[in-house]
Amino acid sequence: MAGGAVSNSTYTSNTNTGAKPGSYLFPFILVTSLFFLWALIHNLSPVLIPHLKKACQLTDLQSSLIDSAVFAAYFLMALPAGAVMRRYGYKAGIIFGLCLYAIGAFLFIPAANSREYTFFLGALFVIASGLAFLETAANPYVTILGNPETATTRLNLAQSFNGVGAVLGPVLGAKFILSGTELTKAQMDAMSPVQMQEYLTAEAGTVKVPYMIIGLVVLVIALLFVVTKMPDVQEVADESIDTNKSTGSIFRHKHLIAAVATQFFYVGAQVGVNAFFIRFAKYSAGIPEREAAILLGWVAGLGFMIGRFFGTFLMSKVKPQILLTIYGLINVALILLAMVTKGYVAIGAVLFVPFFMSIMFPTIFSLGLRGLGKDTKFGSSLLIMSIVGGAICPPLMGLISDASNIQMAYVVPLICFAVVVWFGARGYKLDAAA
Template sequence: MAGAAMPTSTVKANTDTKKSYLFPFILVTSLFFLWALIHNMSPILIPHLKKACQLSDMQSAFIDSAVFAAYFLMALPAGAVMKKFGYKAGIILGLALYALGAFLFIPAANAREYSFFLGALFIIATGLTFLETAANPYVTILGNPDTSTQRLNLAQSFNGVGAMIGPLLGSQFILTGVELSKEQLNAMSPVALQQYLASESGTVKIPYLVIGIVVLLIALLFVFTKMPELTEQKDENIDATTSEKGNIFRHRHLVAAVVGMFFYIGGQVGVNAFFIRFAKYTAGIGEKEAAAMLSIAGLGFMIGRFFGTFLMRKFKPQTLLTLYGAINVGLILIAMTTKGQIAVWTVLAVPFFMSIMFPTIFSLGIKGLGADTKFGSSLIIMSIVGGAIFPPLMGLISDNSNIQMAYILPLICFAVVVWFGTKGYKLDKAH
């Protein structure tokens, strides 16, 4: 009957269900923050370890390579582990690896050995691969199916929080602000030089020790928290999916999406990776101030995602993708040809327009794949290996020219995004 009161028992059951999902939802949402925190501390580590380990720009960029190579190499093993042992076990293992990698920063700093740092980052990123594989599907089942999209958007907003806090933490607790020239370093006695380098290297110990402890505590909470089982529905098209894998590349728009994502991630990572060095070169801004400014870029990325979602109610995704890509090409061109605050702030504006690119390229790439959707999705995700390749190339350009010229690579990357938004997404329709 319309207007009739819901039975008390039903109301109580619904209320109890919401309460039982609330704490697991908070735990899973914390994972979105944790992986964003690490990703956005990489631009801090690049100039810091360059100084502490006396690296070239190209060598320092392998920090991003270690992280994104782990995603590329460990995504399929992570999925296999979770299929066998469950998502909760995968999350706990991911958090344990995350904490282990963070703790390994302490002996790496003591040894002041760059390869040790890279190994620790690879272990952290392996843990992140497990977390990202599990978190998105988990969020969708922790509550009413009708509101799963809202929950996922809420959880993903904590990526933006991590993007803001990561650079702030790095600027306060890792970067010292002591930036000596080659002449000043050469003028030091061997003992004084080693003391200085050891002091610089050692600043990562406490932050990563604290991060490791926090991550372990969250892992323990997962151990003792009853989590709902995430059961995957049987894929009715499993045979069709398997039979079509050999022909997956007949979807020309999917191939274009793989290429577009490869370049987009390369551009995204490259823009942030060398921002601190860029700010110093173009405007004389110190490392601590530049690191704090990166948090503004994180805020812009978060706001841009919400604003872009709103605009997509009025504009086609491919139209907005093309426009945002073109704007970023223009911004980077300005950044490459000017000096001072103009150059710095144009780079800081880029993340706002990057915000919609990943989900838009992804959704356009898998559109219409049918039984090939899962395999196509995996190919697009694996293409984020671009984040491991472009930063070292930027470093190589910087070593042979300057860091401002190195931004030619992100410019090219966003030009490829423009191509995908205008032509690539509809290649299948062109024949």
């Protein structure tokens, strides 16, 4: 996830504590590469949505199922991934996750040959299932690969590669996946059946080489994990918490339930804003798909990365809930502006949204876990599972777009950001209010 979940557990390594300085450098590089690998897939989705819509002749609702396949895999595989890690270790879980990732990438080749949309969705589900394993292991691994006093610095450095993926995903997709050929309905109607088949086959085929290369790179990284000595991750219980004390139902924490609901809506907004940007740019300003994808990478992706660091700085001066509320209000205003204007004003409004989204996931996460005591781990699991919002909101946008237009579909993220505003203003303190 681009948001980068917050971990509340403590981890140690069972390797020799007398390891030489720098002995963890290569393992750290390997683990850090995982942050880029999952960000790359997430940020190729906004390119795949318009591309497969064209190649497979889909409606907006059908094309939005690309994100649904990815986030449904996260929802379904999160608990199994954790179980595998506990039984076989984090290194084995990472290698298995990378193998799933590579298999899913290679499945794009027969999917393109068949031009069956369900085949593409299946391939994405396999990739995302692998990502669930990678994200489960990456954070704890980073924290133990070196001096415990610099664990937070290492984690921030590793998570910055999410931003690199957010920038490069759409840019690489524009260059190697999008053909740049955008035919009108009249031009397509004038084609013979043979010409139409050749055109659609050529469009579908552009994914073969990029995803084959991705699969090969992932396999190489998996092999490096196999031959590299990695420390075992062991979770240390928090002795400050009385594990024998019953605290009652998790649902008595009203602020946590509010956070779970808000995270659902936030992730839905984050995915939806980016997912349909290329279609939005074409509709509202006539921007070609390749140019729109490059804008998404270099403006929105870079803005998200810069916003994460700037927001972290602001939180040293402004309370997190206040900053969350302000950023939520700004995004409500930006989405509203994008819906009622045309041209580059509307495009600019959408492109600025990721900058203000950047602090939302970790902020909602941390506010939701405040004061949970022994319920913290279960609360964390609920917050992670709430990312299924990324599977629900894009299809709603596709449904609205098919019924009206893509610009009106942005009412979905508008509502989602309004929920974020409510949580920052009131939802985070529901228990205190009671």
